[in-house]
Amino acid sequence: MTTAQAAENEILLTSTDRAASDWDELLRLQTEMFLPVELEFFFSNSSWARAGSVLDVGCGNGSYLSTLQPFFPQKTYVGIDVSDELVRLAEARASGDGMTFEQADFFSYRSEEPFDAILMRLIVQHLSGFDSLLEQASLLLRPGGALYVIEPDIENSRTFPRTPVFDRVVRDFEKHRELSDKNRKRLGELAGVVARNPDWRLSRELRLSVPTVGPFAETSHLRMMQLWIDLMERSGCLSLFDAARDELACWSENPASFCQVGIRILQLKHVDAQHQIH
Numbered sequence: 001m002t003t004a005q006a007a008e009n010e011i012l013l014t015s016t017d018r019a020a021s022d023w024d025e026l027l028r029l030q031t032e033m034f035l036p037v038e039l040e041f042f043f044s045n046s047s048w049a050r051a052g053s054v055l056d057v058g059c060g061n062g063s064y065l066s067t068l069q070p071f072f073p074q075k076t077y078v079g080i081d082v083s084d085e086l087v088r089l090a091e092a093r094a095s096g097d098g099m100t101f102e103q104a105d106f107f108s109y110r111s112e113e114p115f116d117a118i119l120m121r122l123i124v125q126h127l128s129g130f131d132s133l134l135e136q137a138s139l140l141l142r143p144g145g146a147l148y149v150i151e152p153d154i155e156n157s158r159t160f161p162r163t164p165v166f167d168r169v170v171r172d173f174e175k176h177r178e179l180s181d182k183n184r185k186r187l188g189e190l191a192g193v194v195a196r197n198p199d200w201r202l203s204r205e206l207r208l209s210v211p212t213v214g215p216f217a218e219t220s221h222l223r224m225m226q227l228w229i230d231l232m233e234r235s236g237c238l239s240l241f242d243a244a245r246d247e248l249a250c251w252s253e254n255p256a257s258f259c260q261v262g263i264r265i266l267q268l269k270h271v272d273a274q275h276q277i278h
């Protein structure tokens with residue numbers, strides 16, 4: 001990632017060993033945790049079933065693609081990411097055939113052949129606005145192809161017993177991202193932007209959730225939440241990080257604890273506007 005990109009997206013910095021290893025661990029845990037419900041979606045999706053080539057934008061350390069690939073081994077996959085460090089990890093991890101990784105910025109990436117499907121998982125929240133994203137995706141996706149946007153659904157996420165300090169940290173972080181003009185809090189607007197764009201159609205929107213019962217002490221679930229706090233702290237917003245860590249540690253011991261993380265999946269179809277019959 002260039003210094004300019006890093007300065008406006010500090011949370012994604014991977015140039016120190018600590019940051020790269022935290023992201024590596026977090027992306028692995030998030031894949032483990034959420035992939036089962038995402039697979040339920042992909043197995044029932046006919047556009048996905050037909051797609052022969054897939055571009056994963058912001059592929060990170062490749063753990064998502066490497067875990068997905070064995071379920072759909074007949075497809076070819078290209079993963080791109082701005083982070084050198086994460087792309088190197090992705091290349092080292094890639095075991096399946098038909099999977100390549102490349103260090104590239106989505107907005108300047110070009111491909112000779114358009115893809116049948118584009119995945120954007122947990123990246124749209126870090127970008128600013130939707131128009132340039134849709135414009136660039138339409139250059140890379142064949143008409144009729146599908147763009148899958150997968151993001152957390154904060155309104156559909158909760159802990160029991162409540163963790164008010166942790167919730168406050170998340171809210172402060174969201175405000176901070178909003179001030180930095182990032183999409184994190186604006187994902188609800190994407191469907192409206194698509195409705196006004198003749199090149200795109202919203203073909204499916206799903207809100208899924210991953211419920212988990214505690215106690216969470218020493219689980220990978222707790223570790224994932226701790227990493228979220230560490231990364232939010234590094235994003236430069238001021239908040240109650242140590243208090244949130246203490247609160248989570250205490251919550252995680254409770255045998256009657258529960259956590260639900262919401263996920264939102266939007267499937268956007270790239271319409272061939274020039275050849276549409278009206």
Ligand SMILES: C[S@@+](CC[C@H](N)C(=O)[O-])C[C@H]1O[C@@H](n2cnc3c(N)ncnc32)[C@H](O)[C@@H]1O
Pocket residue numbers: 012027030031057058059060061063064080081082083086104105106107120121122123126
């Ligand atoms: C939260 S990670 C998600 C990684 C992966 N998609 C997953 O679900 O495990 C977001 C990734 O997007 C990458 N990214 C951010 N802006 C990008 C851009 N303009 N082009 C390519 N990658 C980008 C970051 O470097 C980071 O690795």
